[in-house]
Amino acid sequence: xxxxxxxxxxxxxxxxxxxxxxxxVSQAQARRSAEVQMENKYNRAFxxxxxxxxxxxALLSKGLASGSPDNVDNLFSDLWCNANAxxxxxxxxxxxxxxxxxxxxxxxQVGDYAYAITKRDDGTKMTDEDRSTMRELYKTAQALNRELxxxxxxxxxxxxxxxxxxxxxxxxxxxxxxxxxxxxxxxxSQMQELPTLIYDGPFSDHLERAKPLxxxxxxxxxxxxxxKARNFIDFKGAKVKEEKATGTVKGKIxxxxxxxxxxxxxxxxxxxxxxxxxxxxxxxxxxxxxxAQSKISExxxxxxxxxxxxxxxxxxxxxxxxxxEGNTLTVxxxxxxxxxxxxxxxxxxxxxxDNGQILTxxxxxxxxxxxxxxxxxxxISISEARKKLNPELEVEEERMAVIPSDGSHERLTxxxxxxxxxEDFLVYxxxxxxAEERIFKLLHTPxxxxxx
Amino acid sequence: xDMKKPQxxxxxxxxxxxxxxxxxxxxxRQGGPDVEPRVNTADSIAEASPETNVDNVDLLARVIMGxxxxxxxxxxxxxxxxxxxxxxxxxxxxxxxxxxxxPWAFESVENGFIWSREPxxxxxxxxxxxxxxxxxxxxxxxxxxxSKPVGPWIWSRPIITQIGNHVFAR
Numbered sequence: 001x002x003x004x005x006x007x008x009x010x011x012x013x014x015x016x017x018x019x020x021x022x023x024x025v026s027q028a029q030a031r032r033s034a035e036v037q038m039e040n041k042y043n044r045a046f047x048x049x050x051x052x053x054x055x056x057x058a059l060l061s062k063g064l065a066s067g068s069p070d071n072v073d074n075l076f077s078d079l080w081c082n083a084n085a086x087x088x089x090x091x092x093x094x095x096x097x098x099x100x101x102x103x104x105x106x107x108x109q110v111g112d113y114a115y116a117i118t119k120r121d122d123g124t125k126m127t128d129e130d131r132s133t134m135r136e137l138y139k140t141a142q143a144l145n146r147e148l149x150x151x152x153x154x155x156x157x158x159x160x161x162x163x164x165x166x167x168x169x170x171x172x173x174x175x176x177x178x179x180x181x182x183x184x185x186x187x188x189s190q191m192q193e194l195p196t197l198i199y200d201g202p203f204s205d206h207l208e209r210a211k212p213l214x215x216x217x218x219x220x221x222x223x224x225x226x227x228k229a230r231n232f233i234d235f236k237g238a239k240v241k242e243e244k245a246t247g248t249v250k251g252k253i254x255x256x257x258x259x260x261x262x263x264x265x266x267x268x269x270x271x272x273x274x275x276x277x278x279x280x281x282x283x284x285x286x287x288x289x290x291x292a293q294s295k296i297s298e299x300x301x302x303x304x305x306x307x308x309x310x311x312x313x314x315x316x317x318x319x320x321x322x323x324x325e326g327n328t329l330t331v332x333x334x335x336x337x338x339x340x341x342x343x344x345x346x347x348x349x350x351x352x353x354d355n356g357q358i359l360t361x362x363x364x365x366x367x368x369x370x371x372x373x374x375x376x377x378x379x380i381s382i383s384e385a386r387k388k389l390n391p392e393l394e395v396e397e398e399r400m401a402v403i404p405s406d407g408s409h410e411r412l413t414x415x416x417x418x419x420x421x422x423e424d425f426l427v428y429x430x431x432x433x434x435a436e437e438r439i440f441k442l443l444h445t446p447x448x449x450x451x452x
Numbered sequence: 453x454d455m456k457k458p459q460x461x462x463x464x465x466x467x468x469x470x471x472x473x474x475x476x477x478x479x480x481r482q483g484g485p486d487v488e489p490r491v492n493t494a495d496s497i498a499e500a501s502p503e504t505n506v507d508n509v510d511l512l513a514r515v516i517m518g519x520x521x522x523x524x525x526x527x528x529x530x531x532x533x534x535x536x537x538x539x540x541x542x543x544x545x546x547x548x549x550x551x552x553x554x555p556w557a558f559e560s561v562e563n564g565f566i567w568s569r570e571p572x573x574x575x576x577x578x579x580x581x582x583x584x585x586x587x588x589x590x591x592x593x594x595x596x597x598x599s600k601p602v603g604p605w606i607w608s609r610p611i612i613t614q615i616g617n618h619v620f621a622r
Binding site for chain 2: 084087088091092093094095096097098100101102104105108109112247249250251252253257270272274284286288290323325326328330348350360362364365
């Protein structure tokens with residue numbers, strides 16, 4: 001009796017143990033296969049970086065060997081494409097950012113340099129500067145490939161595995177003890193001496209050093225700035241219960257920060273504002289108030305936005321674009337100089353559709369770029385420009401516009417709003433050269449028109 | 453009399469193994485932490501017009517929720533702005549998804565929290581403002597909570613401003 005009970009219990013126990021063992025093994029296998037898959041994914045990304053980087057070196061070397069590399073078929077567009085692909089894959093590797101930042105920057109520079117040259121529409125040939133930039137890039141590419149090969153050898157000889165690196169980062173973030181990060185550190189050290197390159201692309205260095213052109217006037221004290229903010233913000237009659245300075249901001253435009261508190265005490269609305277130290281311009285403010293159900297129309301909201309800017313002494317601004325999202329309407333304004341719309345001088349406001357309050361005001365674009373412009377007189381007439389358009393386009397509206405180029409320059413253009421096959425486009429023709437600078441597709445959504 | 457002791461022990465053993473078995477079974481059924489992606493309304497709109505930024509709003513709002521869910525509204529916009537600034541920087545990927553899914557970039561992406569909670573209304577509004585180009589950080593590329601441990605290298609970055617519990621740096 002006892003023995004039978006005992007045996008039955010023992011058998012039950014072993015059965016359970018057996019099931020647990022099977023389950024455990026299957027879990028271990030699943031984990032291993034998931035790890036291998038991840039490892040393969042990381043290896044694919046790494047080998048892609050290597051291959052693309054070698055392509056870059058080869059293309060740069062061909063460019064240097066050629067007498068007129070801008071004539072060699074696809075050389076610069078290949079370069080651009082390879083640099084983009086290398087950068088994209090580099091960022092998929094499980095490495096901490098400080099180990100790949102400079103390598104990534106280098107790849108961006110290569111792509112940007114190539115892009116700037118392919119985009120050059122005024123027929124300029126490779127200059128001596130372009131050529132010396134190319135030589136610098138080539139030298140760096142050689143160094144990069146030497147180092148990448150070392151990393152590859154370490155990976156292939158099993159010195160580290162990418163998925164182990166992953167665990168290492170989580171547990172020893174500060175120690176940096178994993179060897180893939182260490183491997184890459186030597187790559188990164190080769191990138192240290194990266195020179196400041198001269199070209200004009202969307203990522204070029206000089207963009208970060210841009211000076212605010214619209215910040216004029218004398219320096220103001222914190223008290224004066226606070227008063228400016230208080231008079232500027234659209235409180236919509238709400239009583240300010242508390243206000244305080246929150247310190248200074250070391251951004252592109254040095255500024256004072258302020259906070260205003262309105263609404264009921266349990267869930268207050270907080271309005272944060274930044275005012276420039278020079279001239280006391282309000283750079284932005286934003287109100288955290290939750291917007292209730294829409295009560296006013298979009299047209300009314302536009303009027304609220306326009307009246308707001310006028311009452312704050314910001315003149316000659318024209319609405320260029322609106323977008324409705326939830327119970328708010330974003331209204332973008334651009335400066336108008338005579339008949340010319342100046343897109344870089346941009347102000348955005350966010351209007352609450354429950355009571356028309358201006359919740360957010362953002363003039364960073366305006367303050368960075370607004371200045372007295374000496375606009376050149378157009379070299380081609382608007383009818384000449386119209387002839388440059390695709391004949392299938394049906395022009396609906398036309399005007400002159402200043403648009404930003406990829407770099408830091410501005411271009412005077414004719415803007416044509418035109419229709420083709422039931423779709424709307426904006427086409428920009430350079431008013432000096434007649435070149436087609438840019439084309440946007442307009443996408444009409446219930447919220448507003450999106451520009452692609 | 454003696455019999456009782458081994459019987460108790462045996463019963464306990466069987467009960468214990470049953471508990472283990474059940475726990476194991478439950479774990480197995482669940483298959484790890486709860487990170488199942490959820491279908492949401494934004495997806496269906498995005499499908500209707502694949503080119504709009506509706507899908508971007510949702511993705512960005514989720515990261516804002518994960519990284520700055522407890523922050524004041526401006527702190528939420530600021531985190532969204534950092535992501536937008538990274539897209540424009542040479543040392544980060546050039547696309548929104550590239551920046552967000554870069555390994556180790558955002559804790560809430562790594563641990564899957566961005567998929568476990570629906571973003572609140574003010575996270576969505578913050579995402580819209582960041583996508584519209586509003587940047588209270590003036591070009592910051594990094595943010596961190598100074599009261600939590602972070603890698604030492606990050607302190608070498610020039611700090612621009614503090615918003616809520618986060619400092620923002622270039």
